[in-house]
Amino acid sequence: MSVKPKIYYFDGRGKVESVRWLLAAAGVAFEEVFLEKREQYEALLKEGALLFEQVPMVEMDGMKLVQSRAIMQYIAAKYDLYGKDLKEKLLIDMYVGGTMDLIDIILPHAFYSSEDKQKHIPIIVQKAKERYFPVYEKVLKDHGGKFLVGNHLSWADVHLLETILMVEEKCADILSNFPQLRVFKQRISEIPTIKAFLQPGSQRKPEPDDKYVATVRTVLQNYYNMKLN
Structure with missing residues (x-):
């Protein structure tokens, strides 16, 4: 039995939502580990899982993938979603x-x-x-x-x-x-795969709410004073 890809991120959209979309469109089941505490993030840093000290990170095919665009390029190529030439x-x-x-x-x-x-x-x-x-x-x-x-x-x-x-x-x-x-x-x-992802109860995330924002701020200790330029 193949191991499902595992996403490490927050319980919300952010940079990884497009990864969820692509996996779902490819018909690939995936698991998620939600970061809720600073200690979880620090543990990933300590074990060297985050190449550039950033999430998202996806465990897939025996690798720890980082950088959302690189992750999506890999998934697209693996599942025939990246063109013929x-x-x-x-x-x-x-x-x-x-x-x-x-x-x-x-x-x-x-x-x-x-x-x-x-x-x-x-x-x-x-x-x-x-x-x-x-x-x-x-x-x-x-x-x-x-x-x-x-x-x-x-x-x-x-x-x-x-x-x-x-x-x-x-x-x-x-x-x-x-x-x-x-x-x-x-x-x-x-x-069909996309239609299923658009249904209630799927792993697609809703618009970010205050809880999501507070969790990101707590875990990353960042995004405290963002202002519209």
């Missing part, structure tokens, strides 16, 4: 790079004050509407296929759907002017 891999990397940039704008939101959160939402919406979503709308239209790259589900598709749903949490009608993305969202959401 070098050109497709390049396109996937480019498209994932864009969605990662947008997610990186969203992730700090939970750590801002109430006042800054209200100021931050229009920034997220503006970036999505004007910089990022128009690119994927054009790619889908020009490509004329069901997926962003080639004729096969890839890491880029999974990551884009995750990103769309995150932005919709801030602005429900964000796709009103993006017909290709609306069809894409519906189509990718119906893929």
